[in-house]
Amino acid sequence: MGDKVKLIATPESLPCCRVEWALKLKGVDYEYIEEDLRNKSPLLLDSNPIHKKVPVLLHAGKPIVESLVILEYIEETWKDKYPLLSEDPHERAMARFWAKFGDEKCVVGAFGAAWLTEGEEKNKAIESAQESLAFLEKQIQGKKYFEGEQIGFLDLAVGWIPHWLKALEEVGEMKILDAGRFPLLHEWGQNFLEIPLIKESIPPREKVVDYFNVGISYMRSLAANTP
Amino acid sequence: MGDKVKLIATPESLPCCRVEWALKLKGVDYEYIEEDLRNKSPLLLDSNPIHKKVPVLLHAGKPIVESLVILEYIEETWKDKYPLLSEDPHERAMARFWAKFGDEKCVVGAFGAAWLTEGEEKNKAIESAQESLAFLEKQIQGKKYFEGEQIGFLDLAVGWIPHWLKALEEVGEMKILDAGRFPLLHEWGQNFLEIPLIKESIPPREKVVDYFNVGISYMRSLAANTP
Incomplete structure (x- = not known):
């Protein structure tokens, strides 16, 4: 599994773009997995069984959901690159x-x-x-x-x-x-x-x-x- | 103003209790200002003009609102005492x-x-x-x-x-x-x-x-x- 980063997302969704932008600002390599919301994938349903929604960030196999929660996660995991939040x-x-x-x-x-x-x-x-x-x-x-x-x-x-x-x-x-x-x-x-x-x-x-x-x-x- | 901590709250409100509990766990001295929600004080209206709700934490004169946002603030401000969140x-x-x-x-x-x-x-x-x-x-x-x-x-x-x-x-x-x-x-x-x-x-x-x-x-x- 390693430390691979995958983003399950749809291109038109703003919450998904938030996460993409944050990963790009931090310079994190990730695999983009495009989700068809009319025909949800087993990967999505398995990663976000509660809300069944995108975006889902998978890091080392562990899912994180809710775009603002994901932004905080990205900030804390790759903290030395491009700060998203002030120190104050x-x-x-x-x-x-x-x-x-x-x-x-x-x-x-x-x-x-x-x-x-x-x-x-x-x-x-x-x-x-x-x-x-x-x-x-x-x-x-x-x-x-x-x-x-x-x-x-x-x-x-x-x-x-x-x-x-x-x-x-x-x-x-x-x-x-x-x-x-x-x-x-x-x-x-x-x-x-x-x-x-x-x-x-x-x-x-x-x-x-x-x-x-x-x-x-x-x-x-x-x-x-x-x- | 100094670094004084004040909590504008009502005793029956769970969001207010969340904040009280966090301050107590961290051992932070604070002044409890009881708010009458039927007759909101100028201090409350001034500190939370958008939602006009309790709890409001005032620290060194600056207001912080929304109980979960306040918990994160307390965690980050008094970070050496009683961690509320894991390091992971x-x-x-x-x-x-x-x-x-x-x-x-x-x-x-x-x-x-x-x-x-x-x-x-x-x-x-x-x-x-x-x-x-x-x-x-x-x-x-x-x-x-x-x-x-x-x-x-x-x-x-x-x-x-x-x-x-x-x-x-x-x-x-x-x-x-x-x-x-x-x-x-x-x-x-x-x-x-x-x-x-x-x-x-x-x-x-x-x-x-x-x-x-x-x-x-x-x-x-x-x-x-x-x-």
Whole structure:
């Protein structure tokens, strides 16, 4: 088994990209195992029997799941290369707090808005997602990246904003990340996507749109069939 | 300001107890500031403007929020005393994974079941909460505590089970933690509550029952008023 690193992932998934980016930043060699989510492999089901989801990092045969947990694992295992988190415990706590906030408020909020088809309820959901993003807009103030002069843990965690959120806006026929209202997040997103290592490992926009279209249609059909 | 440690908390809240337990295990001196959640203090609103919730740890004047983020902060700040997490990155990742699982699946599942009043839907919710707990039952197999020979991060994270879950069962008129189905969790819970440091800082059962009664009634009234 050795110390081999394998990543079970799908290219369109942001949580998977987070892990890829971290491995690349650390210069870790890994094997990419592409997963077909419509026909889950025995390897995935065996490695993540609880959630049956990607990404899964396999290191020396042991699985680690949940993308933010994997980022911490990568940081601690290859600690001498490219730090993802500050040395300062308070800054580390802030990065963890905002990463959780991004997932629980911003991602969930944006998906909620995309899922709704029209009307007052949709407008409210968009406004609510924007209120959450406004907190992140404040966080980036005075900094090039969330982690400072170079990208790190929090940048990878909220790295869905400049690319995935735009695809979601297209699918949900809505605008959330208004450049006028969020100039700093907008600029951060442009800088982030221009980093060669990031640029070379993001999926094409149309693939992400297809991926979201399938997910949103499925969520809508579930809701329509709920008694 | 100095390096003073203050904890803004309410005695009945499990997330607050997690933090208290960690501070006590580490032997950190702190000031306990009891918060009245019906009349939130300017200090709380100022320290946690986003979620406006307890616990908040103030260290040298800087706030840290979210109980699991605070536990990591405590571990990193007072790292030479009583380790809460293993040194091994894979074991650390597992502790983080199961803590998140406990909060997202077990706590949410148990509250969902308590909130429902009766019938098939309630039975299904109870069964679902039990299916989640069954994963934790497997985790404790062959160990005295989740973290091994002494309690640590994951024990504090799921420390709500032996005391709070029982109070929730009373409020929800249901049984989730069946000792016959979960003998290992049951035994772990008894061992956990017998640790003097834990025992001396858990709120009386009837106070937790009152606390949950207020919360569950409020959730039910909200649901009843949703158009």
